[in-house]
Amino acid sequence: MIIRNGxxxxxxxxxxxxxxxxxxxxxxxxxxxxxxxxxxxxxxxGMLVLPGGIDPxxxxxxxxxxxxxxxxxGSRFAASGGITTVIDMPCTSIPPVTTVANLEEKLKxxxxxxxxxxxxxxGVCCQSMGEGYPxxxxxxxxxxxxxxxxxxSVMELFSAINTFQFRLILQRAAELGVTVLLHAEDFSYxxxxxxxxxxxxxxxxxxxxxxxxxxxxxxxxxxxxxxxEAGADLHLVHLSTGKAARLTAAASATCxxxxxxxxxxxxDFIRLGSPLKTPPPVKRAGNREELWDLLASGxxxxxxxxxxxxxxxxxxTGSVWTDYAGMPGTGTLLPYVFSEGYLQGRLSxxxxxxxxxxxxxxxxxxxxxxxxxxxxxDGDLVLIDPGQSWKVTGADFLSRxxxxxxxxxxxxxxxxxxxxxxxxxxxxxxxxLAEGGYGRFLTRG
Ligand SMILES: [Zn+2]
Numbered sequence: 001m002i003i004r005n006g007x008x009x010x011x012x013x014x015x016x017x018x019x020x021x022x023x024x025x026x027x028x029x030x031x032x033x034x035x036x037x038x039x040x041x042x043x044x045x046g047m048l049v050l051p052g053g054i055d056p057x058x059x060x061x062x063x064x065x066x067x068x069x070x071x072x073x074g075s076r077f078a079a080s081g082g083i084t085t086v087i088d089m090p091c092t093s094i095p096p097v098t099t100v101a102n103l104e105e106k107l108k109x110x111x112x113x114x115x116x117x118x119x120x121x122x123g124v125c126c127q128s129m130g131e132g133y134p135x136x137x138x139x140x141x142x143x144x145x146x147x148x149x150x151x152x153s154v155m156e157l158f159s160a161i162n163t164f165q166f167r168l169i170l171q172r173a174a175e176l177g178v179t180v181l182l183h184a185e186d187f188s189y190x191x192x193x194x195x196x197x198x199x200x201x202x203x204x205x206x207x208x209x210x211x212x213x214x215x216x217x218x219x220x221x222x223x224x225x226x227x228x229e230a231g232a233d234l235h236l237v238h239l240s241t242g243k244a245a246r247l248t249a250a251a252s253a254t255c256x257x258x259x260x261x262x263x264x265x266x267x268d269f270i271r272l273g274s275p276l277k278t279p280p281p282v283k284r285a286g287n288r289e290e291l292w293d294l295l296a297s298g299x300x301x302x303x304x305x306x307x308x309x310x311x312x313x314x315x316x317t318g319s320v321w322t323d324y325a326g327m328p329g330t331g332t333l334l335p336y337v338f339s340e341g342y343l344q345g346r347l348s349x350x351x352x353x354x355x356x357x358x359x360x361x362x363x364x365x366x367x368x369x370x371x372x373x374x375x376x377x378d379g380d381l382v383l384i385d386p387g388q389s390w391k392v393t394g395a396d397f398l399s400r401x402x403x404x405x406x407x408x409x410x411x412x413x414x415x416x417x418x419x420x421x422x423x424x425x426x427x428x429x430x431x432x433l434a435e436g437g438y439g440r441f442l443t444r445g
Contacts, residue, residue, distance in 0.1 A: 001022070001023045001024075001039050001040045001041075001042060001379070001419070001422045001423075002020055002021065002022050002023075002035050002036070002037060002039050002040070002041050002042070003020065003021040003023070003042045003044050003049060003381065003383070003419070004020045004035070004041055004042065004043055004044060004045075005018070005020070005043060005044055005045040006018075006019070006020075006021070006044030006045070006047050006048070006049035006383060007044075007047065007048050007049065008021065008031070008049045008373060009048060009049065009050050009051075009349055009350075009353055009373065010031075010373055010374070011353075011358065011368075011372045011373070011374060012350060013349075013350060014348055014349055014350045015349070016048055016049075016349065018033065019031050019032060019033060020032060020033060020034065020035035021035075021049065021373070021379075021381070022035050022037070022039070023379030023419075023421075023422035024039075024422070025422070026378060026379055026421035026422050026423075027376060027377065027378060027379060027421075027422070028373065028374065028375055028376065028377050028378075028379050029375065029376075030375065031373070031374075031375060042383070042417060042419070042424065044383050044417075046385060046387065047383045047384060047385050047386075047416055048349075048383070048384045048386055049373070049381055049382075049383055050082075050352075050353055050356075050357065050373075050381070050382050050384065051353060051357040051358065051361075051370070051371050051372055051373050051380060051381065051382075052082065052083065052084025052085065052116075052357065052370070052380030052381055052382050052418065052419070052420065053078075053081070053082045053083040053084060053085075053333065053334040053356045053357055053382055054083070054084070054085045054086075054087075054302075054356070054357050054360040054361055054366070054370060054371060055078060055083045055085070055086045055087075055304055055305050055307065055330045055333055055360075056086070056087045056145075056256070056302070056304050056360040056363070056364060057087065057089065057237055057238065057256065057258075057304030057305060057306050057307075058074060058078070058086045058087070058088050058089065058304075058305060058306075058307040058308075058330050059088070059089050059091075059092040059306070059307060059308040059326065060074035060075070060086070060088050060092075060093075060110070060307075061074075061092045061093060061308075062074075062093055062106070062109055062110050062113070063093055063094060063105075063106065063109040063110075064092075064093045064094025064095070065092055065093065065094070066400075067311060067400075068092075068308075068309055068310045068311065068314070068324075068400060068401065069307075069308075069309050069328075069399060069400050069401060070110075070113065070400065071088075071109075071110035071113035071114050071118070071436075072113040072114075072115075072436050073398060073399050073400045074086075074307065074330065074399060074400075075113065075114040075115045075116050075118065075436075075439055076115055076398040076399075076426075076432050077307075077328065077330055077331035077397055077398040077399035078116055078307075078330040078331060079115050079116050079398075079418045079420075079425045079426040079432060079434075080331050080398050080415065080418070080426050080431075080432070081330060081331035081332055081333060081334050081335055081415055082334040082335070082382035082384065082415040082418050083116060083330055083331070083333065083334060083382075083418070084116050084117060084370070084380035084381075084382070084418060084419070084420045084425075085116060085117045085118065085119075085361075085366070085370050085380065085442070086116065086117075086118050086119075086330065087118070087119045087120065087121060087145050087360075087364065088118060088119070088120050088121070089121055089123075089148055090120065090121050090122050090123030090144075090147075090148055090158075091123050091125070091148060091150070091153070091155055091157075091158035092155070092158075092308070093106055094157065096123055096125065096128075096157055096158050097120050097121065097122050097123055097140070097144065098122065098123050098124065098125065098127075098128035098136060098140075099128070099132065099136040099139070099140065100136070100139045100140055100143070103120060103122070103140065103143060103144070106120070107120075107441060111437060111441060112436050112437040113436040113437065113439075114436065114437070114438070114439030115420075115425045115426075115432060115434045115435070115436060115438050115439050116418075116420050116425060116438075116439045117370075117380075117420060117421075117439050117440045117441075117442055118439055118440075118441065118442065119144070119145050119364070119441070119442040119443065119444075120143070120144050120145070121144050121145055121146050121147065121148045121181060122137070122140040122141070122143075122144035122146075122147050122148070123147060123148045123149065123158060124137060124147050124148075124149050124161065124165075124169050125149070125150070125153070125157075125158045125159050125160070125161065126159040126160065126161055126162075126165070127157070127158075127159060129161065129165055129168075129169075134172050137169075137172060138172075138176065141173075141176045141178045141444075142443075142444065143443045143444060144178075144443075144444060145179070145364040145365070145444050146178060146179035146180060146181050146235065146364070147169065147173060147178060147179070147180050147181065148181045148182075148183070148237075149161050149166060149169060149180060149181070149182055149183070150182075150183040151163075151166070151182065151183060151184055151185055151186060151187050151219050151223070152183070152185050152186070152187045152190050152191070152279075153183070154279075154325075160187055162187070163222060163226065166182075166223070166226055167226050167229075167230065170226055170227055170229075170230035170232035170234070171230045171232070173230075173232050173233065174230045174231045174232040174233070177233070178233070178444075179233045179234070179235055179363075179364070180227070180232055180233065180234050180235070181234075181235045181236075181237050182219075182223050182234065182235070182236055182237065183237055183238075183279075184216055184219035184220045184223055184236050184237075184239070184244070185211055185215045185216055185219050185279065185280055186214075186215045186216075186218040186219040186222070189214065189215045189218060190210060190211055190215050193209060193210040193211070193212075193215070194210040194211075196210075197209045197210045198210070198321055202319050202320055202321060203270070203320060204266075204269040204270050204273055204274075204276075204277070204281075204320055205266070205269075205270060206320070206321075207277065207281060207320050207321065208266055208269060208281045208282075208283075211279065211280050211281055212283070213240075213241045213243065213283055213284065213287070215280070216239065216240055216241050216244045216280055217241060217243050217244050217247070220236060220239070220244040220247055220248060221247065223236065223253075224247060224248065224251040224253055227251075227252075227253055228251060228252070233253075234253040234254075235253065235254045235255065235256070235363070236248050236253060236254070236255040236256070237255075237256055237304070237306070238256060238257065238258050238261065238278075238280065238304070238306045239255045239256065239257050239261075239291075239300070240257070240261045240280040240281070240282065240283050240287065240291075241283055241287050241290075242286070242287050242289075242290025242291055242293075242294065243290075245257065245290070245291060245294045245299055245300050246290075246294065246299060248299075249294065249298070249299035249300070254301045254363060255300055255301060256300065256301060256302050256303060256304045256360075257291050257294075257295065257300050257303060257304075258278075258303060258304060258305060258306050258329065259303065259305065259329060259332065259333055259336040259337065259406075260276065260278060260282065260327065260329065260405060260406075261280075261282060261283075261287075261288065261291060262288055262291050262292055262295070262303070262336075262340070262341075263288065263336070263340065263405075263406075264276055264282045264288070264405060265282050265283060265284060265285045265286075265287065265288055266281075266282060266283060266284050266285070267285065268282065268405070269281060269282050272405050273320065274315045274316070274320055274323035274324075275315060275327065275403045275404065275405045275407070276327070276405040277315075277320065277323055277324070277325045277326075278306065278308075278325055278326055278327060279325045279326075292341075292346050295341070295346075295347070295351075295355055296341075296346055296347055296348075296351060300355075301355075301359050301360075301363065302354070302355045302356070302359040302360045302363070303333060303337055303355050303356060304333070304360070305329030305330040305332075305333040306326070306329060307326075307327075307328055307329045307330035307333075307399075308325075308326025308327065308328075308329075309326065309327060309328035309399050309400060309401020309402075309403075310324035310326060310401055310403075311400070311401070312402070312403060315403050327401065327403065327404055327405065328394075328397055328399040328401035328402070328403075328404060329404075330399070331397060331398065331399060332392060332404065332406055332411075333356070334356050334382065334415070335390075335411045335413065335414075335415060336406070336411065337352065337355065337356055338352065338356075338384060338386075338411075338412075338413040339411035339412045339413050340411075341355075342413075343386065343412045343413055357370070357371045358371040358372060359371075364444070365444055366442065378420075378421050379419060379420075379421050379422035380419065380420055380421065381417075381418075381419040382415060382417070382418050382419070383415070383416045383417040383418075383419075384413050384414065384415055384416065385413065385414050385416050386412070386413045388412075388413070388414035388416075389410050389411065389412050389413075389414070390410070390411060390414050391408060391409070391410050391411075392404060392406040392407060392408065392409045392410075392411065393407070393408075394407050398432070414428060415428065416428045420434070420438070420439070421440070423438065425438065
């Protein structure tokens with residue numbers, strides 16, 4: 001395949017270069033002007049050519065919760081938004097990825113479905129710290145990209161761990177050199193506040209009050225302290241407050257934030273209701289501006305979608321307390337950051353590439369195969385036409401979930417083509433062009 005006449009964004013560069021790209025056997029083999037040959041040609045005139053997006057935080061729910069999402073729909077939606085690699089969370093499948101046997105069962109269920117490349121996180125929950133621990137943890141560590149744990153969880157099959165258990169996990173992870181990912185909301189605060197506000201009201205404000213800024217800040221403080229003591233490699237997922245992100249940046253840990261946290265605040269939650277319900281919820285005005293500043297300056301390492309859709313009825317149970325918390329997001333992740341980050345001047349072109357691809361690849365050991373346009377790396381590319389605008393329409397999402405707080409929003413810059421290892425998996429106007437199973441299973445190391 002030759003991608004011709006595109007404006008190619010090379011690693012570390014602030015300006016794109018007019019270059020052709022030759023991909024052979026899945027790898028980029030040549031970069032230069034005026035390439036020719038017998039291969040399939042993709043015309044990219046007028047388009048920016050970026051490394052394929054990496055979404056390192058998705059819940060594709062497969063197997064077990066496929067009424068909400070599955071690997072076929074999730075990976076197709078991701079591809080339609082320029083994502084070429086996802087890493088899936090361990091907690092929202094049956095079985096959860098807490099042992100190698102469970103991982104193998106999951107892999108069997110999904111391997112014929114994905115159209116883009118994918119890896120898994122393992123998980124440690126209260127249940128999995130019983131019999132078999134830490135052997136199950138040790139054996140998984142060689143395959144997964146890290147271990148996800150929760151300070152608070154509403155999932156029946158994947159419960160939270162307490163700070164004592166977290167300390168043990170961090171110590172073990174430090175010995176093994178594996179990353180621990182934490183959902184950081186304080187259990188004691190959120191449990192008590194939920195009971196208190198549940199009895200008093202049923203609007204988004206009450207849900208927000210059960211998980212306000214302080215719930216995250218307390219959790220992040222304790223987690224950073226424990227990780228520092230253990231010498232463990234900690235990553236904090238979906239941070240929603242500027243303060244928690246600043247604390248993380250000042251410690252030797254990393255963090256991510258999400259498009260909905262960058263875009264919306266409590267006033268929007270009050271206006272939009274449950275389509276914007278997520279754990280953690282969006283926060284008071286001021287946080288999103290701080291999150292953008294930190295994303296631009298390096299205080300936040302990258303963006304992730306926390307893609308977690310559900311059927312329409314899950315968002316319309318009649319109570320904000322029981323409505324599903326989560327939204328489809330992997331297909332709008334890169335378009336959002338391109339439009340509102342890069343084209344709005346909040347992020348440079350170099351920083352755009354870092355926060356949507358390069359940094360996640362580096363963080364999880366996939367770089368430079370993923371996350372860079374260079375000779376010898378995987379031919380994972382996204383072609384974006386910066387001159388085209390489009391309107392977000394949830395009904396058109398390839399995900400099984402169609403309710404989005406971005407409904408009706410116009411984004412500038414349209415994903416025209418998504419290429420995974422030298423094959424077009426998505427083309428605007430034509431749709432998905434790869435069969436399920438094309439996506440390759442990635443492991444750590
Ligand atoms: Zn999540």
